[in-house]
Amino acid sequence: MSLNREQKEQAVATIKKLIKSRYPVSNLTVGLDRYLQGNWEKFVSSYLWERQ
Numbered sequence: 001m002s003l004n005r006e007q008k009e010q011a012v013a014t015i016k017k018l019i020k021s022r023y024p025v026s027n028l029t030v031g032l033d034r035y036l037q038g039n040w041e042k043f044v045s046s047y048l049w050e051r052q
Contacts, residue, residue, distance in 0.1 A: 011044045012036060 019032060036043060 007048075008041070008044055011048055015044070015047060 015036075016032065
């Protein structure tokens with residue numbers, strides 16, 4: 001499943017929002033940012049796939 005750039009950014013923003021609302025710990029979200037920079041395409045694709 002290929003997503004366009006806008007869909008990917010929207011999904012990443014949604015995931016970050018979910019995580020921040022559950023875990024308001026800043027170093028976790030910093031770690032998430034670093035993680036997503038390396039793996040976000042795979043991460044987002046699997047996240048969206050599971051939600052369908």
